[in-house]
Amino acid sequence: MMPPLMILIFNRRQMCHPGPDGSRRWAVRLLALLLGAFLSGNNRLSGSDAGSEQDAAPTIQNVLLIVSDDLRASALGCYGDPICKTPNIDKLAGQGLLFTHSYCQGTWCAPSRTSFMFSRYQGRGKRTLGEHFQNHGLYSARVGKIFHMRVPGDIIAGTDGQDVPECWTERFNSQGDEAHTPGDYACLNLNIFTDDLEGRQSTKMPHRMFVSVSIDGDGSDQPDHKTASKTIELLQEHRDERFFIAAGFVRPHYPMVAPREYFxxxxxxxxxxxxxxxxxLADIPKLGQSPSRSAKNGIDEYPDNQRRMWTAYYASISFMDAQVGRILEELDRLGLRESTAVVFTSDHGYHLGDHTFWQKSNVHVEVTRVPLIISAPGYESGRTDSIVELVDLYPTVSELAGLPIPEQVQGLSLVPVLEDPSVGIKDGALSFSNGHSWRxxxxxxxxxxxxxxxxxxMRRDPGQITNLADDPQYNATLKRMHAGLSARLESTGLTIAQPKSIAPTPAP
Incomplete structure (x- = not known):
C-alpha cells in the first residue's frame, strides 16, 4: 500500500485544481496542515526516530524571493553606487550576506528566469522551484513577473506571459498602464518631451527602450506597488503555514515610470x-557588440538625454526599493523574519552607455553581474567574494528550507558560503549570449x-576596455580560461565554437 504521505503528494495537483466554483484554497490549507505536521519532524531524516533532536524542524520554514528586472548590481548603494538611494535593499544587505561576484546565466529576461527557476544553464528541467516546494507541503505563490513577461506588453494587458502554472499554488499579475500613464513623458533617443497621451512609444515599438514617465501621485497605480501590496496580503494570509512566495518587480525595466518624487x-x-x-569598439568582436549602440539608436546626438536616462533609471530603482521596504516591514511586523529566508536578486544587469552600449543581451560585466543578497535566520551577515551563479538559488533555498535537492538541478547550494563567506564552491561563472563567457x-x-x-x-581593467585575447603575452591565460569554460560547458552538456586564436594545431 502507498504510504499516506505519498498518497497526499500524488493527489495534490488534483486537489489544487480549481473546482467549478473556482475555489481551491480549502484543499491547499488542508494539505498544508497535514504535510506541515509531518515535515516538522521529518525534514532532515537520518534513520532515527522522528521525535529525536536531530530531526527537529528547521529554523527556516519559509522562503521569500524578491526579483528585480534589468537591475545592474553597480547601481545599488550597497554595491558602491554613491548616488542611487536604496535604503531598504541596503538594510537587507546589512542583515544578510551580500555576494559581490554573482552572475546570471541568460543575459535577457526569458532565458535567465527559466534558468534560475529550473536550475539549468539553458532550457527547462523536469520540475520548477515552486513545484519542488509544493511537493513538500509548502504553499507556492507568484506575484508579478517571475518567469518572462513582456514589459510593457503583458503588464498593460495583465496577462501571464511565459509563466509556468504548475510552479504555483496561486499566481497574481500586477497590471499597469506603463508608458500610457499620465505624466511627463520622454522618449530620450528621439528627444521628445510631452504630457500628451497620444503617440507614446509602447509595446513592440522600436524606441520604447528610451521612454521615461514622471508621474504625479503616490505610485499606487503602478505594477510594482501592486506587487508589494499583494505580497503583503499573502504574507498575512499564510503566516501560519509554510510558504514560498516570489515577488517579481518590473522596475527598473523600461519604460522607466515612477512618481515625480523619485525623479x-x-x-x-x-x-x-x-x-x-x-x-x-575596435577590439570588441562583432558578436560582442550590443545591437543597441548610441550611434545606431540615435541617443548619441543628445548627451544630456543620456544623463536623463540615468536619472530615470535611478528613479525607477528607488521606487522599486520603496516597495521592497514595504514587504520587509510587514515581514517584520508579522514576526516572520525569524523563520523566513529572504533572497533579493535581478534576472540580469543592464548597459547605460558603457562602451556606448544600451540594454542587455551581451556578456560584458554590467550585464552578467547581478545583485544577490541572502538574509537567512541563523546565518551571519557580511560580504563574500565567492563566485556564484543564479542557477545556485534553487538548491540553496531548498537546503535552507530543509528540503532535498533534486538530482536535476545544475547549480550548487550556497549554504556552505552562508556558513563561511571565505569558502569558494566553484571556479567560475558561465553566461551566454551569441556565445559564452567564463568569469x-x-x-x-x-x-x-x-x-x-x-x-x-578584471583587477587592472574592471571596465573591460582593453581586450587581451590577441596579445601573445596572455596566451597562457587565454588557454587556461578556455579550458575552464570548456570544462563547464562539457559538464552541462553544452558546446560552442573553438576560438580562432587558440584553435588546436592540425595533426601532421
Whole structure:
C-alpha cells in the first residue's frame, strides 16, 4: 500500500485544481496542515526516530524571493553606487550576506528566469522551484513577473506571459498602464518631451527602450506597488503555514515610470556618464557588440538625454526599493523574519552607455553581474567574494528550507558560503549570449559563436576596455580560461565554437 504521505503528494495537483466554483484554497490549507505536521519532524531524516533532536524542524520554514528586472548590481548603494538611494535593499544587505561576484546565466529576461527557476544553464528541467516546494507541503505563490513577461506588453494587458502554472499554488499579475500613464513623458533617443497621451512609444515599438514617465501621485497605480501590496496580503494570509512566495518587480525595466518624487533627487545635470574611450569598439568582436549602440539608436546626438536616462533609471530603482521596504516591514511586523529566508536578486544587469552600449543581451560585466543578497535566520551577515551563479538559488533555498535537492538541478547550494563567506564552491561563472563567457574572480573570457574572443584582466581593467585575447603575452591565460569554460560547458552538456586564436594545431 502507498504510504499516506505519498498518497497526499500524488493527489495534490488534483486537489489544487480549481473546482467549478473556482475555489481551491480549502484543499491547499488542508494539505498544508497535514504535510506541515509531518515535515516538522521529518525534514532532515537520518534513520532515527522522528521525535529525536536531530530531526527537529528547521529554523527556516519559509522562503521569500524578491526579483528585480534589468537591475545592474553597480547601481545599488550597497554595491558602491554613491548616488542611487536604496535604503531598504541596503538594510537587507546589512542583515544578510551580500555576494559581490554573482552572475546570471541568460543575459535577457526569458532565458535567465527559466534558468534560475529550473536550475539549468539553458532550457527547462523536469520540475520548477515552486513545484519542488509544493511537493513538500509548502504553499507556492507568484506575484508579478517571475518567469518572462513582456514589459510593457503583458503588464498593460495583465496577462501571464511565459509563466509556468504548475510552479504555483496561486499566481497574481500586477497590471499597469506603463508608458500610457499620465505624466511627463520622454522618449530620450528621439528627444521628445510631452504630457500628451497620444503617440507614446509602447509595446513592440522600436524606441520604447528610451521612454521615461514622471508621474504625479503616490505610485499606487503602478505594477510594482501592486506587487508589494499583494505580497503583503499573502504574507498575512499564510503566516501560519509554510510558504514560498516570489515577488517579481518590473522596475527598473523600461519604460522607466515612477512618481515625480523619485525623479527629484537625481537632477540630470548632476548625472555622470560612463567613460567614453576613443576607438573602444575596435577590439570588441562583432558578436560582442550590443545591437543597441548610441550611434545606431540615435541617443548619441543628445548627451544630456543620456544623463536623463540615468536619472530615470535611478528613479525607477528607488521606487522599486520603496516597495521592497514595504514587504520587509510587514515581514517584520508579522514576526516572520525569524523563520523566513529572504533572497533579493535581478534576472540580469543592464548597459547605460558603457562602451556606448544600451540594454542587455551581451556578456560584458554590467550585464552578467547581478545583485544577490541572502538574509537567512541563523546565518551571519557580511560580504563574500565567492563566485556564484543564479542557477545556485534553487538548491540553496531548498537546503535552507530543509528540503532535498533534486538530482536535476545544475547549480550548487550556497549554504556552505552562508556558513563561511571565505569558502569558494566553484571556479567560475558561465553566461551566454551569441556565445559564452567564463568569469573567474580575476579574469573575464568571452568566446563567441564565430570563434572570436575577448579576455580582460578584471583587477587592472574592471571596465573591460582593453581586450587581451590577441596579445601573445596572455596566451597562457587565454588557454587556461578556455579550458575552464570548456570544462563547464562539457559538464552541462553544452558546446560552442573553438576560438580562432587558440584553435588546436592540425595533426601532421
Amino acid at each position: 527629484e533627487p537625481y537632477p540630470w545635470q548632476d548625472m555622470s556618464l560612463p567613460p567614453q574611450v576613443q576607438n573602444d 573567474t574572480k580575476n579574469w573575464a573570457y568571452m568566446r563567441y559563436n564565430d570563434g572570436s574572443a575577448e579576455l580582460y584582466d
